[in-house]
Amino acid sequence: xxxxxxxxxxxxxxxxxxxxxxxxxxxxxxxxxxxxxxxxxxxxxxxxxxxxxxxxxxxxxxxxxxxxxxxxxxxxxxxxxxxxxxxxxxxxxxxxxxxxxxxxxxxxxxxxxxxxxxxxxxxxxxxxxxxxxxxxxxxxxxxxxxxxxxxxxxxxxxxxxxxxxxxxxxxxxxxxxxxxxxxxxxxxxxxxxxxxxxxxxxxxxxxxxxxxxxxxxxxxxxxxxxxxxxxxxxxxxxxxxxxxxxxxxxxxxxxxxxxxxxxxxxxxxxxxxxxxxxxxxxxxxxxxxxxxxxxxxxxxxxxxxxxxxxxxxxxxxxxxxxxxxxxxxxxxxxxxx
Amino acid sequence: xxxxxxxxxxxxxxxxxxxxxxxxxxxxxxxxxxxxxxxxxxxxxxxxxxxxxxxxxxxxxxxxxxxxxxxxxxxxxxxxxxxxxxxxxxxxxxxxxxxxxxxxxxxxxxxxxxxxxxxxxxxxxxxxxxxxxxxxxxxxxxxxxxxxxxxxxxxxxxxxxxxxxxxxxxxxxxxxxxxxxxxxxxxxxxxxxxxxxxxxxxxxxxxxxxxxxxxxxxxxxxxxxxxxxxxxxxxxxxxxxxxxxxxxxxxxxxxxxxxxxxxxxxxxxxxxxxxxxxxxxxxxxxxxxxxxxxxxxx
Numbered sequence: 001x002x003x004x005x006x007x008x009x010x011x012x013x014x015x016x017x018x019x020x021x022x023x024x025x026x027x028x029x030x031x032x033x034x035x036x037x038x039x040x041x042x043x044x045x046x047x048x049x050x051x052x053x054x055x056x057x058x059x060x061x062x063x064x065x066x067x068x069x070x071x072x073x074x075x076x077x078x079x080x081x082x083x084x085x086x087x088x089x090x091x092x093x094x095x096x097x098x099x100x101x102x103x104x105x106x107x108x109x110x111x112x113x114x115x116x117x118x119x120x121x122x123x124x125x126x127x128x129x130x131x132x133x134x135x136x137x138x139x140x141x142x143x144x145x146x147x148x149x150x151x152x153x154x155x156x157x158x159x160x161x162x163x164x165x166x167x168x169x170x171x172x173x174x175x176x177x178x179x180x181x182x183x184x185x186x187x188x189x190x191x192x193x194x195x196x197x198x199x200x201x202x203x204x205x206x207x208x209x210x211x212x213x214x215x216x217x218x219x220x221x222x223x224x225x226x227x228x229x230x231x232x233x234x235x236x237x238x239x240x241x242x243x244x245x246x247x248x249x250x251x252x253x254x255x256x257x258x259x260x261x262x263x264x265x266x267x268x269x270x271x272x273x274x275x276x277x278x279x280x281x282x283x284x285x286x287x288x289x290x291x292x293x294x295x296x297x298x299x300x301x302x303x304x305x306x307x308x309x310x311x312x313x314x315x316x317x318x319x320x321x322x323x324x325x326x327x328x329x330x331x332x333x334x335x336x337x
Numbered sequence: 338x339x340x341x342x343x344x345x346x347x348x349x350x351x352x353x354x355x356x357x358x359x360x361x362x363x364x365x366x367x368x369x370x371x372x373x374x375x376x377x378x379x380x381x382x383x384x385x386x387x388x389x390x391x392x393x394x395x396x397x398x399x400x401x402x403x404x405x406x407x408x409x410x411x412x413x414x415x416x417x418x419x420x421x422x423x424x425x426x427x428x429x430x431x432x433x434x435x436x437x438x439x440x441x442x443x444x445x446x447x448x449x450x451x452x453x454x455x456x457x458x459x460x461x462x463x464x465x466x467x468x469x470x471x472x473x474x475x476x477x478x479x480x481x482x483x484x485x486x487x488x489x490x491x492x493x494x495x496x497x498x499x500x501x502x503x504x505x506x507x508x509x510x511x512x513x514x515x516x517x518x519x520x521x522x523x524x525x526x527x528x529x530x531x532x533x534x535x536x537x538x539x540x541x542x543x544x545x546x547x548x549x550x551x552x553x554x555x556x557x558x559x560x561x562x563x564x565x566x567x568x569x570x571x572x573x574x575x576x577x578x579x580x581x582x583x584x585x586x587x588x589x590x591x592x593x594x595x596x597x598x599x600x601x602x603x604x605x606x607x608x609x610x611x612x613x614x615x616x617x618x619x620x621x622x623x624x625x626x627x628x629x630x631x632x633x634x635x
Contacts, residue, residue, distance in 0.1 A: 321575075327596070328386055330393070330576025 009183050010190035015230040017266070025183035032182055032226060038218035038254060047250040050293055051286040060285070064320050065103050067284045067312070068095060070302055072137055072273065074109040074310045075337075076144075076241065082117040085110055089121035091335055092134050096317050098333070099324065105313065106302035107135035107167060111143070112160035119164040127166060129202065137207070138165035141192055144211075144240035146171035150188060157195040160204075167205040168196050171240060172224065174214045182227060189231035207273055208233035212251045213243040221251055225258040235271035241308060246276025249286055256294040263295070272299075275308025281319045284312055310337060346376040347537075349384055349561065350544030352391030353554015359383045364562070366537060369434035369495075377537045380562035382570040385488075385529065388558040389576055392486045392527040395555025400483045400525030407523055408458030410551045415451035417546045418444070425511060425539055432536040433495055433508030443508070447515040453614045454519035461524065465620045469627070476630040481623035483525035484603055485578035488571035489517050490531050490564045491540070492611055493584040509611045511539035516611050517583050518557060520618035526579070529558045529571065533584070537561040564588060572596045579603035579622045583612055 009015070009023045019027045055063055073092045075084055088108055096102040104125070110118050118136045119126055127133035138160035142148035148156075157168055170192045176184040189208060196204040208228035212221050228236045236255055239246040252274040259270045272291070278284055284307060291299050299305050314334040321329035346363060348355040360381035366374045378384075399407070418425070422444045429440035462480055469477040492513030510533040521528050532540030544559045560567060565588055572580055572593040580597045582590050586607040597604050605621055612618060 327573035327599075328389070328570065328575060330389075330574070333575055 007183055010187045012186070012190045012193075012230065012232050014232060014266070014268075015186070018230065025186075028182050028186060028227075028230070029180075031230075032223040035219075035222055035226060038222055040218050043218060043254055044250045047248075047253045047290065050253070050290045051249060053286075053289045055285050055289070060319075061323055063285050063288055064281060064316050064323070066288065066300055067281065067307065067316050068105060069103045070300070070305055070307050071105040071313055071316075072107045072109040072275070072306045072308045073105045073313060074241070074275070074308055076109070076111060076139060080111060080114055082114070085114045085117045086121040087335075088337075089118055089125075089134075091313070091337075093122065093125045095313060096320065096334070099320070102317070102320065104134055106306055107137045109137040109139065109169065109308060112138045112140055112156055112163070112165070114138075115160050115163040115165045126164075128164070129166065135166040135205075136164060137167035137169055138163075139169045139171075139240075141170040141188075143169070143171055143209075144242040146173050147175075150191060153188070154191055154195045157192050161196055161198060165204055167207060167235075168192070169207045169209055169237060171209045171211060172228070174211055177220070177224060177227075178215070182223075186227060186231045189228065189233060193232040205234045206232065207235035207237045207271070209237045209240055209275075210255075211240055211243055212238050212247075213245045218250070218254055221254055222258060225255050229258070229262055229270050233270070235273050235306070237273040237275055237306075237308065239274075239276040239308075241276030244277075247274035247278055247308075249290060252287060253290050253294060256291060256299075259299075260295045269299075269304055271304045271306065273306040273308055275306075278307055278309050279311050279315060281312075281316045284309075284316065344373065344375060347378060347541045347561070349378045349380055349388075350541075350547065350557075350559040351384065351388045351555075352394070352558065353548065355544070355548070356384075356387075358562070359387070362562075366432065366535075368431050374431055375538065377541065377561040380531075380560040380567055382567060384560060384562075385567045385570050386574070388529040388560060389486060389488075389571070389574055391555040392529050392558055393576055395553055396483070396485055396525075396527045399522075399527055399553060399556045402525070404459035404462065407525065408455045411451055411455035411458060411519060411523055413550050414546060414552065415448045415455065417550050418448050418451065418543070421542070421546060422448075424542055428538040428542060429508065429511060429536075432538050433510060435508065443512050447512045450512065450515045450614055451519055454523050454619070457616070457619055458523045461616065461619050464616065465623065471629075474632045476632060477627065478630070479625050479627045481524065481620060482626045484622045484624055485526060486576065487521045487526045487528045487579040487581060487622050488530075488568075488574070488577045489521060489528050489581040490568055490584040490588075491517055491533055492608075493533055493535075493564060493587060494610065495533070495536060508536060509533075510536035511543065513584065513611045514540050514543060516614065517581055517618075520614075521579075521581065521622050522552075522556060524619060524623050526622050527556045527558075529560065529577070531564045531567055531571075531584075532559055532561050534561070534563055568593055569596065572602075573599065575600050577602060579605075581605045581622075583608045 140157040141153040210224040358378040362379035363376040426440040466480040471477040495508040573596040
């Protein structure tokens with residue numbers, strides 16, 4: 001298949017600033033393929049090194065609370081019901097009923113049709129466009145495969161935003177990306193970003209899911225990260241959680257490096273969200289270390305870093321209970337999800 | 338030319354695997370005369386925590402096996418123990434002292450304990466359960482069900498004891514372990530057991546027996562190390578359902594009982610020597626479930 005190299009792309013502000021006003025698929029391709037290759041051995045070594053830090057006592061207590069504040073508490077099952085979403089929302093508001101000092105999570109993450117139930121269940125705790133409270137993130141664009149026409153994807157997105165979603169987690173078209181049709185992926189992200197626009201002119205935050213488990217190489221992850229940022233993503237997210245491997249430390253480190261480079265280039269801060277496969281506090285703390293060492297501690301805030309997780313929260317709560325009570329806790333003392 | 342001895346360094350038995358202690362510590366196992374025998378892993382509180390996680394994960398599967406099946410699995414342990422008796426006799430003589438004959442008696446007794454308890458696996462429910470008479474058109478049945486995860490301190494004394502037949506034993510490291518583990522697991526509980534601290538070799542060899550037997554990984558977890566260090570963490574652990582203090586005579590066991598009470602654990606108090614096989618030890622770590630079922634009116 002020949003690619004139309006001179007096809008113009010949707011005008012996205014960041015891409016125009018970086019690549020010039022004459023935004024074509026050729027220019028985008030030249031930029032993405034001109035990115036230097038990733039030193040896989042070095043990357044994995046660096047990630048492994050960052051995973052060896054010992055975080056104990058007060059630092060650990062701080063880290064556990066911060067992890068909770070960064071969690072997108074997620075339920076993305078075909079069997080989800082309004083009741084399940086309500087219990088998720090109450091857990092988001094009160095993670096540990098036995099300890100009112102436990103912080104709240106950053107957001108709940110649900111399918112688009114569950115957004116109205118999440119809005120209702122969160123009630124006054126819903127941030128609803130403000131900086132305080134719990135956000136509602138909705139996965140859209142035919143999550144998790146992304147195999148639907150653009151019209152359906154945009155309708156999916158607009159519907160979730162209209163129902164009250166504060167954040168949209170979209171998936172990129174991995175098929176198009178892997179066949180080298182970067183322009184198509186780019187245009188889709190721009191179009192979805194546009195569909196995130198609310199009636200009052202503000203935008204729902206857009207998280208671009210790269211699904212790194214399907215991208216095969218670190219070079220592709222780096223390219224996809226740049227692509228997601230250039231097209232206007234507020235966050236780049238590793239995975240849907242439906243494909244193994246999901247988030248890994250090296251991949252997250254690589255994405256954080258892209259975000260760091262973007263910051264150096266433009267001064268703008270992009271968020272990163274590892275999702276899927278992070279189940280223990282120990283793992284999550286490794287991610288915190290990686291963030292702090294790669295882009296700085298200022299990134300450890302809900303607007304710039306999130307964990308997409310469901311079972312992680314219970315493990316963090318067990319660790320937290322261990323630290324407050326001095327003895328080991330057990331699954332009987334946290335909710336059954 | 339003399340041959341170079343190979344001093345062994347043994348590991349823990351958690352979740353069907355043989356991990357080193359998370360702390361990296363080991364301690365020297367010495368014979369009664371003070372000679373070096375081997376290095377054993379010195380378990381830390383985190384190893385105990387990991388063992389409880391493994392035991393909890395294995396518990397539902399083990400409890401859902403039929404009593405008949407559990408009995409067969411326990412009987413298989415006895416068979417394997419019998420098959421490796423020479424090794425056990427050697428280790429018992431080395432670490433507890435005494436003669437090969439008395440060590441042989443201890444192995445015999447341990448095998449007998451496994452067989453005795455194995456036989457109860459599909460019978461204790463009939464004996465401990467009941468059909469209750471109620472004034473109404475109901476069947477009312479009470480049956481014992483496993484408590485869950487049981488933390489055990491195996492008998493620690495090496496001063497010996499005597500078998501019911503009156504034969505003297507030099508020690509009880511193998512028999513003691515069998516006498517506390519078998520009654521707890523046969524009902525469907527899973528256990529975390531702290532082996533005899535000064536004579537752990539037979540417990541370690543037993544874990545090698547267990548690994549090659551039909552016992553699912555995580556059902557019996559064996560820690561070597563200091564009971565004084567590990568027991569408080571197990572006693573206060575919220576995911577442990579019962580505590581067997583049989584070998585805690587020399588510890589501050591009342592304190593252990595008090596911290597176990599915080600999470601309403603079932604507790605068995607210390608016993609001197611080796612507890613004799615009994616149905617009471619089986620029923621001690623069970624919960625009674627009572628079911629009401631309507632009788633048909635037609």
